[in-house]
Amino acid sequence: MVPRPWRVVRVRRETHDTKTLELEPTEPLSFPFQPGQFNMLYVFGIGEVPISISGDPQEPHRLVHTVRAVGAVTRALCSLKRGDVVGVRGPFGSAWPVEEAEGHDVVIVAGGIGLAPLRPALHHVLANRGKYGNVVLLYGARTPRDLLYRKELERWRGRFDLQVEVTVDSAGEGWYGHVGVVTTLIPRADFDPAETVAWVCGPEIMMRFTVQALRERGVSPEDVYISMERNMKCAVGFCGHCQFGPEFVCKDGPVFRFAEIERFFRVREV
Amino acid sequence: MTAAKDLLAGHPFFRDLDERYLELIAGCGRNVKYNAGEYIFREGDVSDAFYLIRYGRVALEVHVPGRGPVVIETLNEGDVLSWSWLVPPYRKQFDARALTLVRALAFDGECILKKCEEDPRLGYELLRRFIQLVGRRLQATRMQILDVFGQGK
Ligand SMILES: Cc1cc2nc3c(=O)[nH]c(=O)nc-3n(C[C@H](O)[C@H](O)[C@H](O)COP(=O)(O)OP(=O)(O)OC[C@H]3O[C@@H](n4cnc5c(N)ncnc54)[C@H](O)[C@@H]3O)c2cc1C
Ligand code: FES
Numbered sequence: 213m214v215p216r217p218w219r220v221v222r223v224r225r226e227t228h229d230t231k232t233l234e235l236e237p238t239e240p241l242s243f244p245f246q247p248g249q250f251n252m253l254y255v256f257g258i259g260e261v262p263i264s265i266s267g268d269p270q271e272p273h274r275l276v277h278t279v280r281a282v283g284a285v286t287r288a289l290c291s292l293k294r295g296d297v298v299g300v301r302g303p304f305g306s307a308w309p310v311e312e313a314e315g316h317d318v319v320i321v322a323g324g325i326g327l328a329p330l331r332p333a334l335h336h337v338l339a340n341r342g343k344y345g346n347v348v349l350l351y352g353a354r355t356p357r358d359l360l361y362r363k364e365l366e367r368w369r370g371r372f373d374l375q376v377e378v379t380v381d382s383a384g385e386g387w388y389g390h391v392g393v394v395t396t397l398i399p400r401a402d403f404d405p406a407e408t409v410a411w412v413c414g415p416e417i418m419m420r421f422t423v424q425a426l427r428e429r430g431v432s433p434e435d436v437y438i439s440m441e442r443n444m445k446c447a448v449g450f451c452g453h454c455q456f457g458p459e460f461v462c463k464d465g466p467v468f469r470f471a472e473i474e475r476f477f478r479v480r481e482v
Numbered sequence: 483m484t485a486a487k488d489l490l491a492g493h494p495f496f497r498d499l500d501e502r503y504l505e506l507i508a509g510c511g512r513n514v515k516y517n518a519g520e521y522i523f524r525e526g527d528v529s530d531a532f533y534l535i536r537y538g539r540v541a542l543e544v545h546v547p548g549r550g551p552v553v554i555e556t557l558n559e560g561d562v563l564s565w566s567w568l569v570p571p572y573r574k575q576f577d578a579r580a581l582t583l584v585r586a587l588a589f590d591g592e593c594i595l596k597k598c599e600e601d602p603r604l605g606y607e608l609l610r611r612f613i614q615l616v617g618r619r620l621q622a623t624r625m626q627i628l629d630v631f632g633q634g635k
Binding site for chain 1 (some may be wrong): 552554556558621628632
């Protein structure tokens, strides 16, 4: 699969190291995707990296990606300007099981940039709000300056049919919200553990602690899904770069049922 | 203080505690109120009480020279504040500041410790509960120290 050219139509600065890019195809094209899937974004002359789709699945004519600058390619993505062109291959990978979760309470737990791949799932749930029970978003970041999608978070918080709790690991003066790791929000969230499906994304340590805290509340690992990150090259199950235990993150993942990968999750450096 | 006793009976922290113990503990409690910005206690203060937060949000802060107060944790309605009253050196380790209006039940540590001396079973029950609280906070602190959101994970 060769990359197709997409044009940057908008760049929004989220935090000091993270930007959200809006892309439109250079030729008319519909791009259906499922929440949780990712694209390979190619910056000409620099390289290609997997980046989750963070836009609304109801808008398949536009792609939204939120990128944190950590190395050569992500830095190049973050310095793109309106009008620049990037190569896009995708969509790839498994999705959050949004339909399977119908009839249940949904608990979304995000850490840091992990909110990006969960955002389409929340959009989907809110667009089909009547099919779900209680819906809870628990979001943790390092400091108040590192929170993504601030305006949207405020809008979500204003809704009566959604519980949004935000916490930061540390804060200075002027922050009146929660301080503490994201797992401290779990005991106070409003959901019925026996009827809950949880979707979790963030750094691996954060996901491990989160699954543990969900378990303490009575949520079964069968009902917990997490999204894994591994380095990728082909993104189509060919090269083996993204192997995690017997699974290929690019095609079997990135979204996995926790119960199915728990074994490997505890092994260091699989 | 029957209201305090009912409140304790319905609180997960005191779940399954004997009726008579609830009464003893309630007997050492009183209602307190703090305005937003007010300090409930300061680092280094003698620790002679713990609190059950009934309303509002409390910040635990450390003063870092050159950086001012750094909030390391917030506690909310339903949370138990302070365990340093239980063990030597009986000193508060942080500043606790009300971020909003805070209503709480404050329990007199000396009063409760005295009752624990008289009835070690009560002492055991309380220690068991506080050690769980300390364990949970320690776990959260560990995760915080790992700074999982830092650059390069
Ligand atoms: C399925 C999937 C979805 C992803 N979705 C997103 C997304 O929506 N937004 C996003 O910003 N990133 C996302 N990533 C991570 C992104 O792919 C990597 O950050 C990127 O590949 C790094 O490439 P680079 O050339 O910029 O940095 P490199 O030169 O490869 O790495 C530079 C430095 O950054 C470190 N690093 C590499 N990856 C990460 C990482 N994930 N987090 C922190 N440090 C890292 C490396 O250890 C190295 O020290 C996703 C990854 C996967 C597998
Ligand atoms: S990236 Fe090549 S097999 Fe997954």
